[in-house]
Amino acid sequence: MSTVSTGISNDLREHIDRAKQLGECKLVEGADWDLEIGAITELQLSAPDQPMLLFDNIKGYPRGYRIASNFLNSAKLVALGFGLPLESRGLAQVQAWRDKIKKPFKLIPPVEVAGGPVLENVLTGKDVDLYKFPSPKWHELDGGRYLGTGDMVITRDPDTGWINAGTYRVQVHDRNIATIFMCAGRHGNLTRQKYWDKGQPCPVAVVCGGDPLLWSMARSGLPWGVSEYDYAGWLRDEPVEVLKGPVTGLPVPAGAEIVLEGEIVPPGGETRIEGPFGEWPGYYCTGSREEPVFRVKSILHRDNPIVLGAPPQIGPYDYxxxxxxxxxxxxxxxxxxxxxxxxxxxxxxxxxxxxxxxxxxxxxxxxxxxxxxxxxxxxxxxxxxxxxxxxxxxxxxxxxxxxxxxxxxxxxxxxxxxxxxxxxxxxxxxxxxxxxxxxxxxxxxxxxxxxxxxxxxxxxxxxxxxxxxxxxxxxxxxxxxxxxxxxx
Ligand SMILES: Cc1cc2nc3c(=O)[nH]c(=O)nc-3n(C[C@H](O)[C@H](O)[C@H](O)COP(=O)(O)O)c2cc1C
Structure with a gap:
């Protein structure tokens, strides 16, 4: 029997550490961000029950600047990430999650803390450089490098103050310029429009590397008006620890790996061509288009940061x-x-x-x-x-x-x-x-x-x-x- 704690991890590092203890994390050294990391990530899912991958010593980057992928791509990793019995799989695992969400529903808002590991490095002004992190070009026909795939894009409703977190891809274009792709109807998109309707830029914080459960909330389609932070608090039975982003004031997880803070300019401002990007059905469906830029004004990151990668892939054992x-x-x-x-x-x-x-x-x-x-x-x-x-x-x-x-x-x-x-x-x-x-x-x-x-x-x-x-x-x-x- 394993002695690894089955509670929900507080941050990505804890998830990775627990995975390591279980033999569920494989270190890959010396891979190239340009297609190789993407192909290794895909290749690994041609066999069942594979460990997650942690890439280090990435070509052109100092040791310690890492990328994690396939972090929830087996039944065991899902059990670890969601706090379920480690041996559960298939229908028994679904049943275990049903049992978990049968408890009385009570949203638990996040608690604000004064500091946290994500403040170990705060970059502003000329020091802002998105290329500091190894963002992969995942697939051959992708239009560029994506720092955000396993990310959470945080926005605040200007009318109600509601905080939304959604997983939307983030492409890097320049040292301080990125684009964020939000489909029509996404909560981030609707919120952004509210700022634009007032002629204002939309403040945004992008979390590249958070704990797997909170991340799973950001991609799970919670109802309009429900904050993913509060919902994750309910699932964890304790509040998520956040701190105020110094530039936007948006709450970001204190234990996040990397946070990009800035604003998406209103229509009529600067644009860049976003995409194409290999999307979840396994195709390039939405192509590329002009997208208003996300101007990054500050970057917060932990020492030896880990970019969380969640590229769409077609593997027979993709979970x-x-x-x-x-x-x-x-x-x-x-x-x-x-x-x-x-x-x-x-x-x-x-x-x-x-x-x-x-x-x-x-x-x-x-x-x-x-x-x-x-x-x-x-x-x-x-x-x-x-x-x-x-x-x-x-x-x-x-x-x-x-x-x-x-x-x-x-x-x-x-x-x-x-x-x-x-x-x-x-x-x-x-x-x-x-x-x-x-x-x-x-x-x-x-x-x-x-x-x-x-x-x-x-x-x-x-x-x-x-x-x-x-x-x-x-x-x-x-x-x-x-x-x-x-x-x-
Ligand atoms: C790995 C991954 C990547 C995703 N990328 C995008 C994206 O680029 N744009 C988008 O609109 N939705 C994307 N989604 C889907 C949204 O995250 C999902 O619909 C989520 O519910 C959106 O949050 P919202 O309901 O708060 O808008 C992605 C989902 C996953 C799992």
Whole structure:
């Protein structure tokens, strides 16, 4: 049994230290920021259950200026980052997260502290230099170097004072010039517009390297008006420690690795070409365009800073930063409140983010499976950009792709088991938007609703499966497992 603490890490270093203790962090020395770090990060996910990567001695950079990647890309790293049992995985891990979020909901605002490690170095004026940090060019067709991928962009609503944190990519253009790409509708984008409507620049603090749980909040789509800091405080049962950014006054985590402070100029001011950048579905969908610049006025960083990298990638064993665990738990909870006998929900990382949702149910009435599918197709956390909603029987583990595909090929009659919903909620990162739809703003997709269950009306006549029962398999594993699976 491991003795590593399973609590939620306070900052990125603690996550890395715990990962090291578990043998879940691999040091890579001497790699180049120009494509090599990106390719190593991708290559590593061609094998299952890989440790996170910590790059040091990066070409052209002093030892100690590091990049971390694949930091939540296995079940164990997700367990470590989210404070779940270390051996949990698949549906059991989703269940563990559901248990965690069942406690009474009470937002816990951050606590302001006077100082913290992020103030070890404060750069202003001529000393501001974004090239001081090793920001990778992740993919071959990327338009430049991205310091922000595993980042949090902090903004304050000028009307209400609400603090939002969102993960939006940050491209480096000059020593003090970057751009931030925020899709339409993102909270950061809407907040920025409020400043612009008043003819003002939008103050911003970008955190490049924070603790994995807080980061996961920044990319999780919390409702408008809810601060990711407060929500993370609730999950942690204690407030996040922040300090006031000296230039913007925005709260930034005291233990952050790097913070960039400055403002995004209003339209009509200086612009740079942002992108293209390889995006989460695995394509360059939004291309490049003129983007108002983010003028960086100060940089705070710890000694020997670590840039947190979260580039989109297509690896057979990409766990997609634990996204599925949180989304699936929320969807499972919501589905269970509306539809009986839900056995599990999963968003397979192989399908990229939200694109596929799979629910397993014990069918109790005619139309039950369709009821579940239609609920998920409209539920906030699974409606956006889901292209396939699949419902399987309760003997199928929705996290086990072998079983799901078996259900698809043996319990689904395409002529009668598939429905298509059209004109659904999507956005411009969808690679299937035609050039015309992209131009006209018709950012919608269609959804395939697939029922891969034994037909309810004749389920009793469905041929019995020859797959051994879970009980028989477990009994056999106890008796023969060592002989079968022990290679030593
Ligand atoms: C690794 C990663 C990178 C992301 N990059 C962007 C991005 O560049 N622009 C964007 O609008 N959304 C991006 N997203 C999605 C947003 O972070 C996500 O929609 C989040 O909910 C936005 O926060 P908000 O709801 O406060 O706007 C990214 C998500 C992840 C996991």
């Amino acid at each position: 997609y930063y634990g996204y599925q665990v949180m989304r699936a738990a929320q969807a499972w909870n919501a589905l269970e409140e509306n539809v009986p006998e839900v056995k599990g929900v999963w968003l397979p990382p192989e399908a990229r983010g939200p694109l596929m949702v799979i629910a397993s149910i014990k069918q109790k009435y005619a139309g039950h499976a369709k009821h579940a599918a239609l609920f998920l197709s409209g539920y906030y956390q699974t409606a956006w950009l889901s292209r396939f909603i699949i419902v399987v029987d309760d003997d199928i583990d929705p996290t086990n792709m072998t079983e799901v595909i078996w259900a698809l090929t043996t319990r689904c009659d395409p002529a009668t088991s598939i429905d298509i919903l059209r004109g659904c909620w999507s956005n411009d990162t969808d690679p299937m938007l035609s050039p015309e739809a992209r131009r006209s703003g018709d950012w919608t997709n269609s959804k395939g609703i697939i029922i891969a269950c034994k037909p309810f009306s004749w389920r009793e006549d469905f041929p019995p499966s020859c797959k051994a029962s879970p009980e028989l398999l477990e009994k056999t594993r106890q008796k023969w497992g060592k002989l079968l699976f022990d290679r030593k």
